[in-house]
Amino acid sequence: MNGDRDDDRPRNLVGIDPQAAAHELRAILAAGGKGEGIIAQLGALTSWADKTGRRIPADYDLSQARLGGLEHYVWKDSTESIVRKFTYGGSFGRTVRNIKQGLVPATPLEYLVRWANHNALSRSPLPNSSFKIQN
Numbered sequence: 743m744n745g746d747r748d749d750d751r752p753r754n755l756v757g758i759d760p761q762a763a764a765h766e767l768r769a770i771l772a773a774g775g776k777g778e779g780i781i782a783q784l785g786a787l788t789s790w791a792d793k794t795g796r797r798i799p800a801d802y803d804l805s806q807a808r809l810g811g812l813e814h815y816v817w818k819d820s821t822e823s824i825v826r827k828f829t830y831g832g833s834f835g836r837t838v839r840n841i842k843q844g845l846v847p848a849t850p851l852e853y854l855v856r857w858a859n860h861n862a863l864s865r866s867p868l869p870n871s872s873f874k875i876q877n
Contacts (some may be wrong), residue, residue, distance in 0.1 A: 758796070760854045760855075760857040760858040760861065761854075761858040761861075763790065763854050764851055764854040766790055766794075767783070767851060768851070770786040770789050770790055771783065771786045774786065778851065783849050783850045783851055784850065786850070798828060804817070806818070807828075810827060813834055813835045813853070814829045815827070815828055815830065829853070834848040834849060834850050834853035835847075835848045835852075835853055835856065836848055837852045837856065
């Protein structure tokens, strides 16, 4: 049971503000004192997802989900009439840090910043429901 609902869906599956999430992730990283490397970011993301109720349990039913890019699944949530998107553990899309290297795997912070930039430039902000963190 999850709060006032009769099921086990994560409580906070309505939109993430990527700019606020990045700010919170940076605060967790600063408090942890372990730098901002990928391992520290994955730990901070796990802490943030747990703290905000955005971690999808391993047994969450994703039978209606389809791949929606390199790092997420999407599906229409018929119970809430919205499209859900979740990022699966360990993949945050691609980014360019150095033009000679080309596309490289992005970190959680790079993913959130890219998403915030898209929303700032677009008339259609991209929602995201939650993150699946693999144990």
